[in-house]
Amino acid sequence: MREPAPQPSAPQRSGRVPxxxxxxxxxxxxxxxxxxxxxxxxxALIVVSTTNQALPAFRHMGxxxxxxxxxxxxxxxxxxxxxxxxxAVVSVLALVLAVPVxxxxxxxxxxxxxxxxxxxxxxxxxxxxxxPSVVWGLWGFLVLRSPMQDFYQRLSDxxxxxxxxxxxxxxxxxxxxxxxxxxxxxxxITPIITxxxxxxxxxxxxxxxxAAWALGSTRWEMIRGAVWPYxxxxxxxxxxxxxxxxxxxxxxxxxxxxxxxxxxxxxxxAGDALPSQIANQFNESExxxxxxxxxxxxxxxxxxxxxxxxxxxxIARSTRHVRGVAR
Amino acid sequence: MSGSRPASxxxxxxxxxxxxxxxxxxxxxxxxxxxxxxxxxxxxTIKGIRMISVPFLTDPLPLSARRKSGGIGPAIVGTLLCxxxxxxxxxxxGVLGAVYxxxxxxxxxxxxxxxxxxxxxxxxxxxxxxxxxxxxxxLRFEGxxxxxxxxxxxxxxxxxxxxxxxxxxxxxxVPDNLREASMALGASRSRTILTVVLPAALPGITxxxxxxxxxxxxxxxxxxxxxxxxxKANWNPFSGPNTTLSQFIFGNAGQPFSAxxxxxxxxxxxxxxxxLVLTIGSRAVAARFxxx
Numbered sequence: 001m002r003e004p005a006p007q008p009s010a011p012q013r014s015g016r017v018p019x020x021x022x023x024x025x026x027x028x029x030x031x032x033x034x035x036x037x038x039x040x041x042x043x044a045l046i047v048v049s050t051t052n053q054a055l056p057a058f059r060h061m062g063x064x065x066x067x068x069x070x071x072x073x074x075x076x077x078x079x080x081x082x083x084x085x086x087x088a089v090v091s092v093l094a095l096v097l098a099v100p101v102x103x104x105x106x107x108x109x110x111x112x113x114x115x116x117x118x119x120x121x122x123x124x125x126x127x128x129x130x131x132p133s134v135v136w137g138l139w140g141f142l143v144l145r146s147p148m149q150d151f152y153q154r155l156s157d158x159x160x161x162x163x164x165x166x167x168x169x170x171x172x173x174x175x176x177x178x179x180x181x182x183x184x185x186x187x188x189i190t191p192i193i194t195x196x197x198x199x200x201x202x203x204x205x206x207x208x209x210x211a212a213w214a215l216g217s218t219r220w221e222m223i224r225g226a227v228w229p230y231x232x233x234x235x236x237x238x239x240x241x242x243x244x245x246x247x248x249x250x251x252x253x254x255x256x257x258x259x260x261x262x263x264x265x266x267x268x269x270a271g272d273a274l275p276s277q278i279a280n281q282f283n284e285s286e287x288x289x290x291x292x293x294x295x296x297x298x299x300x301x302x303x304x305x306x307x308x309x310x311x312x313x314x315i316a317r318s319t320r321h322v323r324g325v326a327r
Numbered sequence: 328m329s330g331s332r333p334a335s336x337x338x339x340x341x342x343x344x345x346x347x348x349x350x351x352x353x354x355x356x357x358x359x360x361x362x363x364x365x366x367x368x369x370x371x372t373i374k375g376i377r378m379i380s381v382p383f384l385t386d387p388l389p390l391s392a393r394r395k396s397g398g399i400g401p402a403i404v405g406t407l408l409c410x411x412x413x414x415x416x417x418x419x420x421g422v423l424g425a426v427y428x429x430x431x432x433x434x435x436x437x438x439x440x441x442x443x444x445x446x447x448x449x450x451x452x453x454x455x456x457x458x459x460x461x462x463x464x465x466l467r468f469e470g471x472x473x474x475x476x477x478x479x480x481x482x483x484x485x486x487x488x489x490x491x492x493x494x495x496x497x498x499x500x501v502p503d504n505l506r507e508a509s510m511a512l513g514a515s516r517s518r519t520i521l522t523v524v525l526p527a528a529l530p531g532i533t534x535x536x537x538x539x540x541x542x543x544x545x546x547x548x549x550x551x552x553x554x555x556x557x558x559k560a561n562w563n564p565f566s567g568p569n570t571t572l573s574q575f576i577f578g579n580a581g582q583p584f585s586a587x588x589x590x591x592x593x594x595x596x597x598x599x600x601x602x603l604v605l606t607i608g609s610r611a612v613a614a615r616f617x618x619x
Contacts, residue, residue, distance in 0.1 A: 028517035035423035049462040104356025132545025218346035248452025250548040297458040308450030
């Protein structure tokens, strides 16, 4: 991912050079190192302290915490499966909606747009990224809800008779649902997938594109034949990074998902997700209930870490591969 | 290259059609992304701007969501206080960390490991940061641990990896000639960093820091469990609960009373203006850097 800095090795690396490394110098270096190590300290503290607070709930429920979908605080029953399911559904839905749009935008920005339109679109994407989560949630909850419900009803009438996929669209429909949460999330992760994909596409060597042009390709064939194979790995990494972002997104989802934990194939039904359940219940919880909510947080933490590390690995592998080709 | 296969088939008209279709589809995606953005921004502006007045921006929060009167003054105070405090913690530490990565650690194993961990930290969901500060700080104070400082710590954890990464990028852009010239004049390494490298990278670092501040100012999840709720302005970050705009919007969005919903729109407009000023400011700073 990172080029090794092509500079002569720093003088104090070879220990015998008698440079005057004063006390101030050494303490500054130490200070900088400590600031860097802070990242490790914070991560370790996150893992230890949250897991510690979540232990009572994990102990009480055992492995059923992950396999049961019965979440009934008054009876001290905490099964997180329906929230895990909800998180998976809305994140995947967000990807399905956001990936085509983001890739289209990235192709537009790196291959098609004239300079003026390009900077205007980049500006708009920055604005899209800057809108706070809670404002998306407010808009989705107050404005989007009822038009979405009408739209879902029409879609449901049209598509639910279909075999197999019809079940996804069955009614009764709700304006606050998996589908609405997925739509809002898609808007929120579009900027990040777009900008990362564009960066990857910008690294495609001009020689490859010109070769495709020289063979008489149309622009689309050039994109498919030269840009896509070269940037595929990095784009997949960008998409997975967007997935990680969607999984952890809390407030917008908490407002528009409908807050009713259930496992159903119906996309237009109300559901609930890990972070939104925590956000909605935490301040009214105590004792084992609160511990169970922190346990949801720990679960979410590990899921997002795995997804993010996967994305980083994909990006690192693709850039290494790309650099190998370029050489 | 399998993708260039169509070029060898002779059907030029079909290939042109496919190309035109793809071009139209790509342009359509621009519209698909632009329409919701326009809708959202115009809705928030139309619904929010009528609420804006001096009393609305300065009055204490209403004691009950039902009331018509009341403003968002304390929430503005809380947002500014929390964000400023978070910036005061995260920016120096983040820049120092970036200095270690780029000036000392470079490609060493320690530096690569820390870089990796900064990426991991950047992927931690914001609500987990809130839970984290709740467990390590708020719980220690038996009910009085919810204050602006706790919220600021959660926001600082969120900002830290963003600042480390953007600052390191900017430090990498500083040409080595500058460092060598300074060292050749006999300046120590720390002096070189403090008086030559950091000033050269300052505009870029500032731009990255402003983006991180904008992100933190709009966040709700980290402050939800850590700052409590106050209806009067509280300028003391270490004592007593506080309120942010984002938290106020979240609390009022679901209220059945139209006065509460109107206040939520007004607060949303205020928050968006605040965040956009920071975002646009950061771009302006970055543009000035690029033109130098």
